[in-house]
Structures are given as C-alpha cells and as structure tokens.
Amino acid sequence: MRFWIWFLIPLGLILSLSEPDRGQRKVVTDEQAAPLVAHVDSHLTTIWKAKALEPAPEVDGLTLMRRLWLDLLGTTPSLAEIRAFEAVPAGERQGWLIEQALADERFDSVLAERLARIAVGGQDTKMGDLIYRRRRLVSWLTGQVRRNRPWDSLVRELIQSEGLSTDTPAVNFTISQDSNPVKLAARTTRAFLGLRIDCAQCHDHPFTRWKQADFEGLAGFYARVRQNLAGVREAETGELEFQLPSETVLGMTMSPAEAPQDAAHADAAEVDSDTKLVIKAPFGQPVLLVPGKERDKSVKSRTVAPKVPFSPELLPEKPSRRAALAEWLTHAKNPFFAKALVNRFWSWLLGAGLVEPVDELDTTLPTDPALLQLLADRFVASGFDLKTLVRAIVSTRAYRLDSAPAVAGPDYDWDEASESYALRMLKPLRGDQLAAAVLQSGSLRPYDQHRAPLLRFANFTQRNEFTRRHGDDLSLEEAQDETLLQRLHLLNGKVVREITKDGEPFSPVTRLPLLAPTDMAAVDAAFLITLTRRPTPGEAKPYLERLGAAAKGDARSRVMADLLWTLLNSTEFAWCR
Amino acid sequence: MSLADLQNADSSGGGTSRRSLLRWGALGAFGYALGGGPLLSRAFGGEQGGQPAKALIVIWLDGGPSQLETFDPHPGGKIGGPTKAVATKQKGISFADGLPRLAERADRLTVIRSLVTKEGEHQRGRYLMRTGYPLIPTVSHPALTAAVAYEADHRGLEIPAHVSFLSRQPPLGGYLGVAHDAFRVGDPRRPVPDLTAAVGTKRFERRLADLERMDKAFLGRRRAGRARHQHRELTGRAREMMESKQVNAFKISEEPKAVLESYGDTAFGRACLAARRLVQQGVPAVEVTLSGWDTHADHFDLTKPTTETLDRGFSALLDDLKARDLLASTLVVCMGEFGRTPRINPLDGRDHWTRGFSVALAGGGLRVGQTIGSTDPNGTQAPTSPVKAADLLATIYSRLDVDYRQWFDTPQGRPIRLCDGKPIPALLRA
Secondary structure (H helix, E strand, O other), X not given: OOOOHHHHHHHHHHHHHOOOOOOOOOOOOHHHHHHHHHHHHHHHHHHHHHOOOOOOOEOOHHHHHHHHHHHHHOOOOOHHHHHHHHOOOHHHHHHHHHHHHHHOOHHHHHHHHHHHHHHOOOOOEEOOOOOEEHHHHHHHHHHHHHOOOOHXXXXXHHHHOOEOOOOOHHHHHHHHOOOOHHHHHHHHHHHHHOOOHHHHHOOOOOOOOOOHHHHHHHHHHHOOEEEEOOEEEEOOOOOEEEEOOOOOOOOEEEOOOOOOOXXXXXXXXXXXXXXXXXXXXXXXXXXXXXXXOOOOOOOOEEEXXXXXXXXXXXXXXXXXXXXXXXXXXXXXXXXXXXXXXXXXXXXXXXXXXXXXXXOOOOOOXXXXXXXXXXXXXXXXXXXXXXXXXXXXXXXXXXXXEOOOOOOOOOOOXXXXXXXXXXXXXXXXXXXHHHHHHHHHOOOOOOOOOOOOHHHHHHHHHHHHHHHHHHOOOOOOOOOOOOOHHHHHHHHHOHHHHHHOOOOOOOOHHHHHHHHOOOHHHHHHHHHHHHHOOOOOHHHHHHHHHHHHHOOOHHHHHHHHHHHHHHHHOOHHHHEEO | OOHHHHHHHHHOOOOOOHHHHHHHHHOOOHHHHOOOHHHHXXXXXXXXXXXXXXXXXXXXXXXXXXXXXXXXXXXXXXXXXXXXXXXXXXXXXXXXXXXXXXXXXXXXXXXXXXXXXXXXXXXXXXXXXXXXXXXXXXXXXXXXXXHHHHHOOOOOOXXXXXEEEOOOOOOOXXXXXXXHOOEEEOOOOOOOOOOOOOOOHHHHHHHHHHHHXXXXXXXXXXXXXXXXXXXXXXXXXHHHHHHXXXXXXXXXXXXXXXXXXXXOOOHHHHHHHHHXXXXXXXXXXXXXXXXXXXXXXXXXXXXXXXXXXXXHHHHHHHXXXXXXXXXXXXXXXXXXXXXXXXXXXXXXXXXXXXXXXXXXXXXXXXXXXXXXXXXXXXXXXXXXXXXXXXXXXXXXXXXXXXXXXXXXXXXXXXXXXXXXXXXXXXXXXX
C-alpha cells in the first residue's frame, strides 16, 4: 500500500461514518406484489398465445441470481453468496433469491441512484461542491428509499423544497437545473412525466399536440424560484418574460431536391410553393429575460402565466406555484405520472421499455398499451409503492425468460419475440455495474458489504480509479455502446491486470487452485465468480488439460490467470444474459 | 448499384467505402432521379476551388480566451489593460504582445475578430462552438472533429481517426454514435495507456483465441446484434491498434531534440507535436486542448503563461506543417467557447463575452494573411461583419470536403442538417 493512503484513513473513517440515515428499513412482502405479478403473467401469456409465440424457457437459478444481483444490487454475486444459494433446497430457490436481493441494503443505494439518474441526471457538482451536491441528494434518496417512501411524495419534495443543498438535500433537484425555469420545466416533464414538451420550446411541435405556449406555461410555475448563497426559495412575486432573438429565422427554405424525401421527413416540412419548401423547425430559441439584465429593445417581449398543458382540473389553488405544480404532477389521475415511472422500471429490469425512448410517452406508441396501463393502474393503487413495483416486476415470468430461444428455426421472429417479452433482451452492463463486477471478481466474498471501513475506503478509491478511466456518464439511465478506449482498458488496464496477476497471495488466481479440492472445482469457481455459471464440458476441457499439465503452483496459477482474464473480457461478462 | 446499396453503405457507419460510394452516386444527375437527392448531394472541394484539405487540427482554448490578449488587442484605451499590440508580418494587422511568434507568422493566418454567439456559459459555449448548434436536451450533435473523422476516408488507418489531447470534455460523436467520440489521450510524454498486454505475446495470443471461442459459443445462440458488432469488433480493433506501428505517431520522443524544443516544454506543445505526427500518419481529426483561460480575477498575470504556451506551440505547429508540406492539406483552427469582456472587473479580471471574439485559422487552402470583422475599441458597439459559429463550421467543413448540408437522422428519427451555417466567402479562395 502506498504511504499516502495512511493520510487518508481519517477521511475514510469520516466517509464511512457519514452513512445515510438508518431509519426503519422496509422490505415489501411477496403478498403485496403477488396480484400484479399474476396480472402481468396472465396478460403476457394471453399475448403469446394470440401471437402464437413460444416463450423462451425459464432460466436456471444462477442466471436469475446474476440478473437480480446486477439489477438490484449493482454487481455480480460473490462465490460466498453463490454457495449460500446452492445450499437452499431446490424448490425454494427462486423465492429465496428475490427475498435475499430485496433484503440486501445495497438495493437501497441502487434504487436511489436509479431515481437520481431519472431526476437530476449527470453533473456531479457545481463549483466544487459549494453549490450543488449530487452525492448528498443520492444519500438522502437512499434514506428515503430505505423506508420505501412513495414516489409521489418524493417527487413533491424534490419539486417544492426550499433551503440549502446541504441541509435540505432535495433542493439539489432545483439547483441541478441552475434554478432556471426553462431547464426546470424541461427536466420536470422528462423525468416525471416521460414527455418531451421541451421540444416545443422553440416551435410548436410538428408531431404532437404540444404548443410553445404549453412549454412556457409549465416554466411559469418555476417563475418565482430564487437561488442565492442562502439556498433556494420561492419569491412571492415575479413572472416569466420571453422574447424571440431578433435574427431568428422563422423557417428555412430549400429546394425540393435538397429536402428529405421520405414520409417521416415530410411531416417536418410543408410545401410553400412549387419550388420552395419551408422547414418548420428549427426555429430560434426564445430568450428568457432576467430582471435587471440587459435586453434587446428592438424586439417585443411577452409575459407568461403559469398554465398546465393538460388536465387543468387537477391543479389545486396554492400559494406556492411549485407546490401546485407538484400536486398536479403527482395526482393519481395525471395520465402520465405513473406511466412514466413504471415504463422506466420495466425498461430498467426487462431491458426495453414499453415505450422507448422512455421520455417519449406522448409520441411513441407503446409496444403493449394494455400492459403499460395495467402496471400504471396498479402502481397508483399501491400508493406509488416503488419497492412493491420492483418486487413484482422481478417476480414475473417474463423476467425469468432466457435470452436465447429454445429453438430458433429460420422463421423464428426475433423482433416479435423480444417486443412481446417472450424472449429476454440482452442488456449491456452500465459503467458502474461493470466496475463493480470486475472488482467483485477479484474477491471471493461480497466486495462491498460488511467490510471494515478501511477496506471499504480502499474499495472506493479502486472503484473510482476504474470509473475515471472507463467513464460512467451519470446522466445515462442505460448503458452506452462500448468504446475502443474502454475495450483497451479491460484488455490491458491496471485493474484487470491486478486481478489476474499471478503470484498475488490473496487473489482468486492464487487462491482458487489452492483451495479447490480438484482442478474441475477451480475452473468451476472461476466461471462462477465472473459469469455466475459453471462451464460447459467443452469450455472446461482446455483449462483442465492445461492445469493437469502444470505441475507447480506457479504454472497452475498462470493457467487460472489466463482463464480469469478471458472470462473478464468475454462478451458474456459485459452483458447481462 | 441500387439506392438501397448506397443507403446500406451509409448506415453501416464509419465504413471505409461509404465516401467513395457517395461520390460515385453524386457524379450523375440520375442519383436524384433515384430519389436519393440529399444523400447524394455532396459538396466538392472544387466548389470553392483548390484541393480540399485532408486533415483538421483544432486547438481548443478551454475556458474562454481573451481576444484582447491574443488576436484583437485594443491598447491605450479604457478596455485594453496593460496589454500592448505588436505589429505582425502582415501589414496593417497587429496582435497582442503575448503572441510575438504568431505575429511573425500572421501572413499564414486568418483571424476572425467578430464571432458573435448567445452562449456565455462554458458548457453551452463549448457545445455551440464545437457543433454549430445550441445545446438542447432533445438531440446530441456531433462535434466538428467527430464529423470530419466520420466522413474521412481512413482505409489503412489502424489507430483512431478522431483523437483528443488533454481534454476533460473530449469532443463527442453525438448522433453519429459513441464509436465516433474522440479517443482521449493525455500528455504525449507518457505512452498511450493500455496498449501493452500484461503477458507475453504467445500467452496473449492464446488468451485471445480462448476469448474468441468463448464469444462465439455465447453469441451463437443469441441474436446479439449490438454485442456481436461491438464487443468482439472492438477487441479486434484494440488488437490491431496494439500491434500497429502507426501507434508510433503518438511517440514524440522519436523527434529530434530541436523539434521537441521548438514546441515548448509544455503538455500542450507536446500534444501539438503529436497532432502533427498523427496527421502525417493519416489521422483526419485531432483536437488539442489548452485550458486555463477562465480568468475572472487577476486576468493579466494568469493569461501570460498560457498565452506564451499557445504562442510557442501553435507557431511551431505552423512551421512544422509547412516544412513537411502538410500545411496546405491540414486546416488548423484555434478557438475557445467565447471571448472575454472588454470591461476589466474590480478583481482585475475579465468575464465571459460573446459579442465579438476571435478565432484564428491557418492552412487547409484557406485565404490567409487577413482579418475578418473588427471590434469596437471602446467595447460598446457590436463588431462589424459578425460571424456565427455555424458559419465558421460550415467554412471548415467545406474546405475538408464534408457536405455540411447533408441530412442525418437522429436516433429519435428527427432529420437534421450536419451544419446550418454558410461558408464565409472571405475565407475561401476566389
């Protein structure tokens, strides 16, 4: 260990002590989730029958374990956890896995990070922690999720909080958008309603019903947000004022030969005369006028009053505009609030949402409108219970289906099968999952759990180093495509290099061949700690031969190092099968 | 060849034959008859006369460089501060005294002094100047360098076509895909990380063979379009790069001492040198970042060393490219997200300024030895001949033979032009 780490020990202790709130932890029961599970299962079974689709077979317990761990705990299972699982009697394993995953405290952090990605996206700090603290928000969310606070009440607090980023962590939502009404309106609709009304910021939307006035009316609810060194508050007066930039081009002209030809493009354009087309978008972006700042006097401005774009009857009278907006937004009858969340969770857990992209509920038809409605209705009826929703989705049959069909003949319709959730989508691991899974492979016990604070701190720095090189865009809800830089990092980078170094006394490379009673058991274990499955006889064979030929400990640990390296770099490792 | 073939070639992304196919299609008017008008309408270098440039080097001055302390000094008045002007080699043009070397080379530069934008915040300014579009949440546009690399013909290139040195926010591929994000590299004093295997060649080969076998078995049963295209393909590309001699382009230690010294003993200088080596190797788009320009306080003292670093590195790059006969085919542009206020604030700083800031260009067959637009010596009037970010980008694209008016479909299916600007006539040779 490098000498400087000793200076960091006190810091590590402080970090480990400032854990999120330790209130009563809520674990939802199977009974709460069961009705929704039954509904979803019977709905999908009907669909599969109607479409004459043969659903993929259900996966074995280890694959289910890998999915649950990656989805809910953010990492792969350790060898110790796998051994515990295999000690459970065969008939009880599935229930045990779900119980175990939901009871694990890592689930709270994963769920909280999930919600943070939805609510505030990526930026970590502003002006070096002084103003904005995303981590503080996540740790607050972790505490809220721990007690299973309902989604509607969480969202209300995020929207209407007042105070400092440190003592009222929920205000970080407002601060993350610079307390700017336009940004807040865009973020609010995308995050909590799954709508892109902000597309109407510059022009009336060409494909949907949204008008520029709809967007600006929403922004009007944030007109009185004020932010200064004393934090965020809502003023008693103030209205939004917009003006169009003086040189805005209202439409572009081009010759028909230049214009896009197909139908999708044609919607965005209209024929103006025989020779010209007018493209309706893009228009100039209206400028939000800030009181006291200079303005373009040559252009007229307009004042905007708060107005909701739909369901005005749900909007209450309240002194605080943000509180009124929050009530309207989270109202049980708001047609998008519940749908936006259930679609995102379905997408998170099943690999593809009923509507994709998840913030296009208004423009994209759901692959299964009835299922979306069903999930939303139940979510509302449960009182916006997040953990019950998660428990229900991971308990459905669809969640357990294999990503490979039993038989895939030439006429097997892959698109139809995956769109109807009769075949599980392969999901690439996100940066954070990959980092956790790689580091988990270097240890036989759960990497992050119940560890001495010092070790936990060492893990923290190791993980940071991995993500710094590998990148993890916190604004992304799903994994991005891999890059060459990332590929090189896994092939040759420091973390994998250390994990697969032979001769390290505590690494699996050295320990597995020592601890395992047979060569087969050692190869088995290497597969288990990386891919959460045992090798096929064909996969094991070359390694068994090489182990058999290697007499000495060093040569054996080289074989293990090669095996572990290969597993860590495999496609299967980088994806959730 | 059918239109479908052309479109397939186009959608395969980064394919090496795409450009030649498109050119081929554009030769005849029958391309339009097939209905592929926008797809086939390419701008030719010939449109503006002269051979098109082949490579682009962006010198990115991150933080918002002061026009007054670089390419547009106004000494003596209220706004000039202690900065003096020096006459340049080009009659009638003067630069700030912090750029003596570039002043000597002003005959090889064009300075636009009249960039005007509306984006006075770093992230938004960076986005606008790099992509030509304002930052909006609905679509992510490709950076200039990403689009140039995407469009370039890189047959035979075994190292990334889009490289960024020293950047904390490297330019991205946007809707072209993360495959076109810049390959991030630090100070070229250190080797490119992760290019050496942890084990010997023979053992590494065996590992890769094992890996290939394992991947085949996994993917065989699944329709893993993305996985198949990505993970395995990238392993192949990574291996190609690891084995490639072209990686030596990053090794500035191979340069004679005199060349190394001419660029200055700074990370930026070394990155400029590496950029030249990469261009020589056939890399079409390189960005080199020099940060430290965000001087809200103590502006004049803080800007001095940064300006000197720029002066040395940029000048050496110009000389070096010229000496190697690469300047005509390499367009160099030096810019940042915005400029700095004429007014000097009470902390002796300058703040963000979007109404009249400078961008310098060289090489690439542009008309040089001139300035475009001028700013008010009192810092109140708007500049003459204002230039928009999109127009600057359109100019660069057109010199690089990139059809900047071509349409792309975003992942959401929205049609969008690569660039919405118009080339600046004064920069293009008559």
